[in-house]
Amino acid sequence: MKIKITETVLRDANQSLVATRMPFSDFEGVLEALDKAGYHSLECWGGATFDSCLRYLNEDPWERLRKIKNKVKKTPLQMLLRGQNLLGYRHYPDDVVRKFVACSVDNGMDIFRIFDALNDFRNIRVAVDEVLKRKAHAQGCICYTISPIHNIEMYVKMGKELESMGVNSICIKDMAGIMGPQEAYDLVKALKETVKLPVFLHTHSTTGLGPITYIKAVEAGCDGIDCAISSFGGGTSQPPTETLNYALKQIGYETGLDEKVLKEINDYFRPIKQKAISTGLMDSFVMGTETDALVYQIPGGMLSNLIAQLKAQNAIDRLEEVLEETPRVRKDLGYPPLVTPMSQMVGVQAVSNVLSGERYKNVSKEVKAYLKGEYGRPPGEINPDLMKKVLGDEKPITTRFADTLEPVFEKTKEQLKGIARSDEDVLSYIAFPQIAEKFFKEREEREALKVTYSIVKI
16 A cells, blocks of 8 residues: 655745745755655645745745746645635635635645634635636645544544535644544544545644654555655654655555655755754754643644744743643633634733733734634634623624625725736735735835846946
């Protein structure tokens, strides 16, 4: 049996270890090697990469995708899409979701891993439908978490719902690396007995469980796993590619990976890792094994963001208090899985609760929107006292929030005449208005400088 391995170094490993600050120039030289290694897919876009390109790296995320596609000719490119949230942190109208998917396919995307932070699949239907219409691969996600209300029966029911939606495959998304080997075996087995679709597993090495969990999942019939090349593997990233490749081959599975090319890729990324460590971009905390995550259930990307947030406020000494507050906030909010945007919302609220010295003294506008039902159906019951404090007598909505949103793409395109150069620019602006506008302005300035420089040179 062949196990499909997805390489995450360009997206999730980058996001988990260096807060998605790896510029295109850092990995451009290794793209051909990544293409010939034999991976099932190369996860290289989506998640926080879009925001980070515009906000920190002065890169056009669409151009990054085109440049990757230009060099990766054989291996399918894969992205992480937050359903109705796309790559932002709020819900967008259906016309924007459809346009975003269409443009992503046109720019080179092959596989869309689509999730909703609350496992409210009303929020992924439009994205899945458009991916299928565009003849790309729609992979529906089950966000895995542990709580008093989550169990195998609930997850299997989700698998059936995804299958009936028409997805091409299913991914169990274990954002925090909290899935143990037995849980993986039981859940994968139950899904494989229930649905007729390929099942993939995504986890992190945060707690040290990752490699063992993968092996047991494969024994239960898992079709594919996510790994990161070893210099960017482990810690809050994915289990190392070479390690899993070695172990799987030893116990009789095929992977299709070329060890010599894997070594070439790893040798390429080693100095990039060293640079990230020496500049402080890669914190030692995210490189270790944190078994406390089995208690706090905090995903790798969320952990690195919490550390950055506390450092910015000169309060890193209060990390332990924030880690203890996080599960309490999560319980108050009805046990949402800690994945974007819920992980950010829960994390920011936990930091606020600790630093302000009073729980819910300040409630973020995102948490207020969540309590109003704008993000979807909470998995469990929300703390009634918190609801009362924030909403008063206002009743939360129970319908799909996107149904209340008017189409905005064409209207925004009209507004951006002379500013946006393409539909892709319009989508960047809709997702991140102020950041995109700043990027467009700086792009104009950079290009004007180039022209001036070339004229002077002549």
